[in-house]
Amino acid sequence: MTENNTLLGDIPTIPNVLSIAGSDPSGGAGIQADIKSISANGGYAMAALTALTAQNTQGVTGALNIAPEFVRAQLDAVAEDVHIDAIKIGMLSSADIITAVRAFLQDVKKNQSPAPTIVLDPVMVATSGDRLLDEEAEAAIKELLAEADLITPNIPELAVLSDSGVAETLDAARTQATALAQQHDVLVLLKGGHLPANADGQLTDELVGAEGVIESFNVPHIASPNTHGTGCSLSSALATQYARTGDWVPAVTAAQAWLNQAIADSGLLTVGGGTEEHGPQADPTAVERTGHGPINHFGQLWG
Numbered sequence: 001m002t003e004n005n006t007l008l009g010d011i012p013t014i015p016n017v018l019s020i021a022g023s024d025p026s027g028g029a030g031i032q033a034d035i036k037s038i039s040a041n042g043g044y045a046m047a048a049l050t051a052l053t054a055q056n057t058q059g060v061t062g063a064l065n066i067a068p069e070f071v072r073a074q075l076d077a078v079a080e081d082v083h084i085d086a087i088k089i090g091m092l093s094s095a096d097i098i099t100a101v102r103a104f105l106q107d108v109k110k111n112q113s114p115a116p117t118i119v120l121d122p123v124m125v126a127t128s129g130d131r132l133l134d135e136e137a138e139a140a141i142k143e144l145l146a147e148a149d150l151i152t153p154n155i156p157e158l159a160v161l162s163d164s165g166v167a168e169t170l171d172a173a174r175t176q177a178t179a180l181a182q183q184h185d186v187l188v189l190l191k192g193g194h195l196p197a198n199a200d201g202q203l204t205d206e207l208v209g210a211e212g213v214i215e216s217f218n219v220p221h222i223a224s225p226n227t228h229g230t231g232c233s234l235s236s237a238l239a240t241q242y243a244r245t246g247d248w249v250p251a252v253t254a255a256q257a258w259l260n261q262a263i264a265d266s267g268l269l270t271v272g273g274g275t276e277e278h279g280p281q282a283d284p285t286a287v288e289r290t291g292h293g294p295i296n297h298f299g300q301l302w303g
């Protein structure tokens with residue numbers, strides 16, 4: 001390691017970060033996004049698959065669950081050989097997979113010291129609107145919340161987890177998040193991406209504990225359709241940044257700043273909406289990209 005790497009600063013140890021999530025073959029969400037996000041934020045990325053999806057920037061056309069015993073086999077193979085500093089959990093498509101992951105988390109917390117930090121993104125619906133887990137799994141995921149250190153629900157997920165209506169204001173979302181934090185003894189990063197921007201054009205995410213708001217984070221709202229995988233990418237960045245700093249407030253600040261720039265840089269990518277001629281001679285504006293395109297995880301590296 002060089003003394004002061006220009007991209008990542010002075011890192012004494014590269015944290016080992018494991019994503020437990022589904023695959024998005026188009027590379028914008030799921031484990032593909034997680035691996036890019038962990039790498040861009042300065043971690044060594046590992047990934048255990050829970051499901052394969054068939055999806056692209058337009059939507060999800062299929063899903064195939066991995067057998068729960070094989071999810072566990074992947075996790076054991078990693079944990080028996082590697083000290084895991086942080087775990088990010090994404091798509092858990094069936095109740096049986098959730099049960100397998102829960103048992104693994106309980107074991108790894110006992111067997112590794114210090115225990116890995118666990119960030120749970122309770123993924124339920126893709127940005128395209130397609131559901132990513134069945135109803136039985138929706139109930140099971142509530143039982144997993146207590147295993148996490150931090151959960152990162154968006155506004156609709158917050159409503160499902162709280163068994164109440166979708167919050168229309170930040171105040172209402174904050175009340176739901178505080179109740180969840182109390183009930184499950186977990187920190188909540190309430191993501192405000194589904195609420196309208198405030199008068200200054202900013203979105204607000206809030207770190208909430210059992211006593212209420214710990215810190216508010218304002219980020220500039222970017223008028224871009226390229227938000228496929230923002231939730232996956234943010235939770236992976238958070239797990240990695242926490243493993244680097246050991247403190248949630250700087251971890252959220254760093255993860256948010258990186259994500260905001262990655263959305264801002266997304267226009268440099270030409271992914272989705274058509275398979276037109278592509279290459280140095282092609283016109284990148286030739287196609288109207290109608291779906292939700294990916295963010296540019298490495299925009300800050302590529303300059």
Ligand SMILES: Nc1ncnc2c1ncn2[C@@H]1O[C@H](COP(=O)(O)OP(=O)(O)O)[C@@H](O)[C@H]1O
Nearest residue numbers: 154191192193194203205220221222227230231
């Ligand atoms: N258009 C946008 N401009 C800037 N930040 C955004 C935008 N959309 C989402 N974000 C940020 O991306 C993260 C995930 O957003 P959100 O849409 O709430 O969750 P999810 O992707 O799980 O649906 C949040 O931190 C949110 O502030």
Ligand SMILES: Cc1ncc(COP(=O)(O)O)c(N)n1
Nearest residue numbers: 022029030126229230231232
């Ligand atoms: C395999 C998989 N996992 C998660 C998401 C959610 O993506 P988002 O980050 O846009 O909410 C997705 N579309 N596909």
